[in-house]
Amino acid sequence: MxxxxxxxxxxxxxxxxxxxxxxxxxxxxxxxxxxxxxxxxxxxxxxxxxxxxxxxxxxxxxxxxxxxxxxxxxxxxxxxxFSDNFRLPPMQRIVEMNNNELSQEKLITKIFELNSNNIMSVLSKNTPAKIDRVVDILATSNHIYINGYRGTADLANKFGFLLGLIIGNVILATSEDISNIEKVMDIEKDDCLVIISFNRYKKNTLDIINICKEKSAKLILITDRATAPFSQHADELMIVDVASLSFFNSNVAPMFLLELICTKLAVLLDEQAKERLNMLEPYINKTQIF
The missing domain is CATH 1.10.10.10 (Winged helix-like DNA-binding domain superfamily/Winged helix DNA-binding domain)
Known part of the structure; x- marks a missing residue:
């Protein structure tokens, strides 16, 4: 091998x-x-x-x-x-986990070890230069469109929330209907689209990608394997492991990657990010909602 x-x-x-x-x-x-x-x-x-x-x-x-x-x-x-070992259907994952007969203590240790390895995959599969390129694309885009479905919708929403605190013009496309198309159809050349897609990959994501490529906008794809569907369309392909012992994909490592990107973006934007956060602060204090 x-x-x-x-x-x-x-x-x-x-x-x-x-x-x-x-x-x-x-x-x-x-x-x-x-x-x-x-x-x-x-x-x-x-x-x-x-x-x-x-x-x-x-x-x-x-x-x-x-x-x-x-x-x-x-x-x-x-x-x-190798990763396919963690891509069984949800019900079969539970069966496999039961067959392992892990004690409570061993289960906690195994989950910790697996998520630690997942986090390390962010650094081993994405070079600092690649992460910097993604940050630069986000910093220079007029509009940032973020797409995620079902299991990745929460990641997309949190990413959009964090970006919205330090930069404007963030558009979320995380619904399960045609409204995603309606949102992305206005994308332009100087915009970018961030797609978060893990196994099982949503087929109609390709419709959004086609719109993005037709308009010559940048496409950033965050996924779990280089051979995942749509990977050949990405301007920047970011790979992160989502292996889990349970019936769902783990979001620990993807969230680490997104927080890393947001942190580096805030450092890059510096005064612009501070100014936006300062504008928000009175409203945050008034409502006590953050």
Whole structure:
């Protein structure tokens, strides 16, 4: 089974030029994105040439970029298969948990360990540079549309609430009817759409995505696997683990990611965020509602 540690060791041990090292490191920290890209797409992304991309792959011991990409796809596929252990139907999850015959103490420990690993996935699967790019998109967008359904609606609503405290023009699209289409249909080129979608993925999310892409707006997708539906449409793809021992997906790690994004955005906006919060403070004090 391919391992990113193997790829990292190859990069360290190989005698790469400065340009080749730049390409290799980008691949290492953006595997979930690069595994869908052609050599020309990657070259365009990094403002280099197809020749440089293939030369880098050969310097690492591959026949070319296609062979390296195949190994990355196998790695992503393995990760997806491993995660599928946590994608059983809700009723079957309960049955599986009962079959494990976990004691109360062991159950608490297992849930703690699993959620700790989920949180770590935020940092292992999303580089600081990627998180910064997402923050920059949010900071420079005229309007921010946020979509989530059922199990992810609460995440979307909390994200929208936090963003609304420090930045204006946040539009929530979390209902279960056509009103989501009505809200997103006004999206423009300088706007962005944030979609939070985990297994089981809502099929009509594609309708909203199509509107977003037709208007050339930025799409940020927060999901649980690089091979999830819609991932190929994302301008920024953020992966987070939602594995759970119970009958539901865990929202612990996604909430950690959203709070991290909001915190970094507040730091970036600085005085603008402070000014908006100061404007809200008298009303918060008056109503005692926050």
């Amino acid at each position: 391919p391992d990113l540690k193997d790829l990292k060791e190859k990069i360290i041990k190989s005698k790469l030029t400065k340009k080749e090292s730049y390409i290799a490191e980008y691949i290492l920290y953006n595997v979930s994105k690069v595994c869908f890209m052609s050599a020309s797409d990657l070259a365009k992304e990094l403002n280099t040439s197809n020749t440089s991309v293939n030369r880098m792959a050969k310097a690492l011991g591959y026949n070319g970029f296609n062979e390296l990409q195949k190994e990355m796809q196998e790695y992503i596929s393995y990760q997806a298969d």
